[in-house]
Every structure is written in structure tokens, then in C-alpha cells.
Amino acid sequence: xxxxxxxxxxxxxxxxxxxxxxxxxxxxxxxxxxxxxxxxxxxxxxxxxxxxxxxxxxxxxxxxxxxxxxxxxxxxxxxxxxxxxxxxxxxxxxxxxxxxxxxxxxxxxxxxxxxxxxxxxxxxxxxxxxxxxxxxxxxxxxxxxxxxxxxxxxxxxxxxxxxxxxxxxxxxxxxxxxxxxxxxxxxxxxxxxxxxxxxxxxxxxxxxxxxxxxxxxxxxxxxxxxxxxxxxxxxxxxxxx
Amino acid sequence: xxxxxxxxxxxxxxxxxxxxxxxxxxxxxxxxxxxxxxxxxxxxxxxxxxxxxxxxxxxxxxxxxxxxxxxxxxxxxxxxxxxxxxxxxxxxxxxxxxxxxxxxxxxxxxxxxxxxxxxxxxxxxxxxxxxxxxxxxxxxxxxxxxxxxxxxxxxxxxxxxxxxxxxxxxxxxxxxxxxxxxxxxxxxxxxxxxxxxxxxxxxxxxxxxxxxxxxxxxxxxxxxxxxxxxxxxxxxxxxxxxxxxxxxxxxxxxxxxxxxxxxxxxxxxxxxxxxxxxxxxxxxxxxxxxxx
Numbered sequence: 212x213x214x215x216x217x218x219x220x221x222x223x224x225x226x227x228x229x230x231x232x233x234x235x236x237x238x239x240x241x242x243x244x245x246x247x248x249x250x251x252x253x254x255x256x257x258x259x260x261x262x263x264x265x266x267x268x269x270x271x272x273x274x275x276x277x278x279x280x281x282x283x284x285x286x287x288x289x290x291x292x293x294x295x296x297x298x299x300x301x302x303x304x305x306x307x308x309x310x311x312x313x314x315x316x317x318x319x320x321x322x323x324x325x326x327x328x329x330x331x332x333x334x335x336x337x338x339x340x341x342x343x344x345x346x347x348x349x350x351x352x353x354x355x356x357x358x359x360x361x362x363x364x365x366x367x368x369x370x371x372x373x374x375x376x377x378x379x380x381x382x383x384x385x386x387x388x389x390x391x392x393x394x395x396x397x398x399x400x401x402x403x404x405x406x407x408x409x410x411x412x413x414x415x416x417x418x419x420x421x422x423x424x425x426x427x428x429x430x431x432x433x434x435x436x437x438x439x440x441x442x443x444x445x446x447x448x449x450x451x452x
Numbered sequence: 453x454x455x456x457x458x459x460x461x462x463x464x465x466x467x468x469x470x471x472x473x474x475x476x477x478x479x480x481x482x483x484x485x486x487x488x489x490x491x492x493x494x495x496x497x498x499x500x501x502x503x504x505x506x507x508x509x510x511x512x513x514x515x516x517x518x519x520x521x522x523x524x525x526x527x528x529x530x531x532x533x534x535x536x537x538x539x540x541x542x543x544x545x546x547x548x549x550x551x552x553x554x555x556x557x558x559x560x561x562x563x564x565x566x567x568x569x570x571x572x573x574x575x576x577x578x579x580x581x582x583x584x585x586x587x588x589x590x591x592x593x594x595x596x597x598x599x600x601x602x603x604x605x606x607x608x609x610x611x612x613x614x615x616x617x618x619x620x621x622x623x624x625x626x627x628x629x630x631x632x633x634x635x636x637x638x639x640x641x642x643x644x645x646x647x648x649x650x651x652x653x654x655x656x657x658x659x660x661x662x663x664x665x666x667x668x669x670x671x672x673x674x675x676x677x678x679x680x681x682x683x684x685x686x687x688x689x690x691x692x693x694x695x696x697x698x699x700x701x702x703x704x705x706x707x708x709x710x711x712x713x714x715x716x717x718x719x720x721x722x723x724x725x726x727x728x729x730x731x732x733x734x735x736x737x738x739x740x741x742x743x744x
Contacts, residue, residue: 261635262634263631263634263635282634282639283631283634283635284633284634284635284637284638284639284640287634287635287636287637288637292635292636293635295632295635299629299631299632300632301624301625301628301629301632301633302628303624303628304621304624304625304628308621308624308625309625311618311621312621312622312625312633312636312638313636313637315618315621315622315637315638316636316637316638316639317637357636358635358636360636361636361637
């Protein structure tokens with residue numbers, strides 16, 4: 212059944228129309244990957260869903276409840292959790308404090324500090340370390356853990372592998388796959404196409420603010436996605452007119 | 453020995469300055485608002501306590517305690533009615549808003565209480581004049597010691613609150629990154645309102661102790677604000693214990709200045725403040741509220 216539904220949403224940065232009439236639905240337990248070039252509107256779309264960026268028009272519903280006009284902290288309390296690009300930890304707080312801040316207004320659920328430590332074993336020895344002293348991969352694990360502490364119904368992951376060493380990316384994705392294995396509903400933005408196709412059930416490709424390709428991850432070829440990613444077909448069309 | 457006495461008196465005076473500076477530091481640390489009305493808010497507190505004492509002949513200490521819940525409410529309303537709107541309009545507007553508020557409070561007090569000088573020293577009985585004579589030239593006043601102890605208790609309490617409680621953690625997280633705090637369910641507006649409430653309550657406390665120590669009038673606020681600013685800058689903006697150190701350094705500078713010549717008291721404080729500002733890293737304990 213549909214858990215999150217985005218209906219014809221526009222989101223602008225001033226005059227720039229970053230997201231143009233995007234619609235998507237996310238079923239309970241589904242993992243959808245959002246791919247596309249830089250500036251395609253992926254991050255803005257995730258931010259619009261979380262409420263961090265106000266949608267210009269359109270409707271966003273969570274489990275049938277219209278959240279379009281709710282501020283981000285209300286949406287977080289209802290179960291929409293965004294792991295923001297660049298991790299954005301509370302740098303002066305310890306790892307544990309970062310998690311506890313998120314626990315204060317959490318929905319009822321199974322995620323606790325200990326559960327996060329179990330899912331991200333690399334964090335266990337770092338519990339009382341200041342977040343600013345962690346490596347990129349450790350920070351990313353903390354950021355994901357912090358979002359999980361709200362016991363989200365939908366987890367939005369924005370470029371979790373950005374700026375991480377390959378080994379750290381592996382560690383972070385192993386943990387994400389654990390979370391997905393437990394039945395989480397995830398919408399993730401990922402630059403690494405093969406990783407996106409492996410993790411996700413469904414793939415969506417954005418170009419210049421629009422969804423240009425959508426389909427089950429298993430049913431799409433790399434060529435199809437690459438073409439949509441760079442907008443090759445469209446440009447040929449544009450030149451011929 | 454007179455120098456030792458000057459230093460001891462400076463430390464005690466520093467407690468009062470730290471109390472003044474604490475509320476200023478909190479608002480700046482949590483929401484980056486420089487509250488130019490902080491001194492006048494403290495003086496407003498002093499007048500409210502004075503009124504309560506004169507209407508009911510309660511002890512000034514009890515009156516100060518009783519006024520604190522009202523201070524929390526006033527602080528909360530101050531945020532909801534004025535500061536929240538001005539925060540939304542950018543960095544400069546809160547500064548102008550609190551500047552305007554300072555003028556409004558001063559004139560309101562002038563209208564209601566006349567420009568006469570007032571004090572609570574007499575109402576507090578023998579406590580304000582009692583002291584421990586260590587030697588002939590060195591004595592510690594009971595009120596000074598109580599003020600310093602209170603300042604330490606308030607700063608320590610604030611540190612425990614920020615470090616150990618959920619509400620305090622939330623306040624530090626919001627101070628660092630309000631947008632991200634919202635993503636994990638924190639309502640920045642509620643956090644800011646709470647911080648303002650606490651800052652006003654501590655301001656009232658400082659006002660009450662100022663009134664016990666010396667005299668005050670409707671126009672006393674700006675001077676207290678300058679001392680509070682100097683204490684905060686000397687100690688490092690946003691650092692709680694730095695605020696205490698800053699207050700004490702300022703207090704000592706003033707009493708030593710006064711020891712040289714009574715006219716040099718205030719200017720000596722200003723000079724130390726300017727010297728610290730000129731240092732490469734401003735603040736003796738440069739740091740952030742979040743580290744508290």
C-alpha cells in the first residue's frame with residue numbers, strides 16, 4: 212500500500228525551478244533510488260518531502276495525511292526522516308548526544324541508542340566522542356543513526372556516499388542494507404548507478420527538475436538510465452527542431 | 453593588604469557581573485541575538501521586586517524568588533510577541549528590536565516610578581551590611597559572597613541543564629544548526645522561547661541583587677548592559693565559565709582602578725576590555741556555548 216505520495220510538486224530556488232511537477236509514490240517497505248546529474252533537482256525534491264524546503268505547489272501525503280503545509284519538525288515527528296547531504300551532525304555534541312536529540316520527539320518504535328550501535332558497530336567505541344572528531348564514514352553512520360532514532364516510516368537518504376573513502380562507503384551501505392532488510396521504506400539519492408540499481412527495487416531518473424525515466428531496477432539497463440541521465444535522446448530531438 | 457582587599461572585592465563584584473552577563477550570553481549562544489535590552493530587563497526586574505517588597509513588606513530575597521516564575525512568563529511572551537517575528541526578518545532586525553525595547557522599558561519605568569533613585573539595601577535588614585572581618589583591612593561582605601555563590605550556582609545549573617537534560621541537549625543542537633534540528637523533530641521556536649524565558653529570569657535575578665547591593669533608577673540599564681557585554685567579551689562569547697572569569701576580571705579591574713583613584717574605577721574596566729578585544733583570540737576562554 213502507498214505510504215508516501217508526492218503529487219505534481221514544484222520547488223523553486225528563487226527564479227530557478229529546481230523541481231517541476233514531480234509525482235512519485237512509495238509503497239510500504241519499498242526502496243526507490245533517485246539518480247540524475249548534479250542540479251537535476253534530487254536534493255531539492257528530498258528537502259521538499261521533508262519540509263526543509265517549502266514546495267511551491269503540489270501535494271505531499273504520508274499514509275493519506277496531507278503534510279504539504281506542515282513545518283519540517285512536525286513531519287519528522289510523523290515519520291519522515293531526511294539524512295541531509297553533507298551529514299550535518301551537531302558537531303559539538305557527542306555521537307550519543309546526536310542520537311539522543313533525535314530521540315526526544317521520536318515516534319514509538321524499536322530504535323534506541325543501543326539498536327543503532329548494533330546496526331552500526333563502528334559507532335560503539337565512539338559513543339562519547341565529539342561528532343566533529345569523527346571520520347567521514349563514522350559521521351555518515353551517525354547521521355543515519357540519528358535519523359533512525361526518530362523511528363521513521365520513510366527514510367530519505369541524500370548522497371550518503373558523497374566524499375567518503377570506498378571502504379567507508381562499503382561499511383555505510385552494509386548498514387543501510389541491514390536497515391532495508393528489516394523492512395524500512397527508503398528513498399535514496401545515489402550517484403553510483405550500479406550501487407543504486409543493486410540496492411533499490413525501483414529506479415527513478417531526474418533531469419532538469421523532471422522525472423524522465425522510471426522503472427523496476429531489475430528491468431532497466433545501464434544504457435537506458437545513462438541516456439536518461441544525460442538527456443541524450445531529448446537533446447537530439449531539440450536539435451532537430 | 454589593601455591590594456589583596458581590592459582583588460577580593462573585585463572577585464565578589466565579578467559575581468554580579470557574571471550574573472548580568474549570563475543571560476546575555478545565553479541568548480547570543482542559542483539564537484545569535486544580541487539583546488540590547490538585557491540591562492533594562494534586569495532593571496525592570498529590580499523595580500518589580502522593589503514594588504513587591506514595598507507592597508507586601510516581604511524580604512527582598514523571598515520577593516526575588518517569587519518574581520522568577522513571572523520572569524519566565526515575561527521571557528516567553530517576549531519571544532513569542534517580539535523576537536520571533538524579528539528573527540524571521542534577518543540578522544539586523546533583532547538588534548534594532550531589542551534597542552527599541554530598551555528605550556520603551558526605560559521610559560515606561562520613568563513614567564511609572566519617577567526618576568528617583570531606589571534601593572533594596574535597607575529592606576534586607578542587617579544582612580546587606582554584615583561581613584566577615586578576616587583582618588583589619590580585609591573583609592568579605594555576606595551579600596557579596598552570596599552573589600558570587602549564586603552566580604556560580606546559576607552557571608553550574610545552566611551547564612548541567614545544557615549538558616545533561618534532553619531539553620538542554622536540544623537547545624545546544626538548535627544553537628548549532630536549527631534547520632537540521634528540525635529534521636529530527638525539534639521545534640526551534642519552542643527552544644528559543646525557553647531560552648528567552650531562562651535569560652529573562654536570570655536577568656531579573658541579577659537585577660534583584662544589583663538592587664540589594666546598590667541603588668538603581670529607570671536609566672540604570674545601559675550601564676549594566678555595558679558591564680555585561682564587557683564580561684562576556686573578556687570571557688569569550690558563548691562560554692559559560694568564561695562569563696564568570698570575564699565578570700571577575702572586570703570586577704577586579706574596577707576595584708583595583710578604584711584603589712588607585714576612585715575616578716579610575718569604571719575606566720579601568722573599560723581598558724581591560726579593550727585590551728582583551730585587541731588580543732588576537734578574543735576572550736580569555738574563547739569557546740562556544742555548545743562546548744559547555
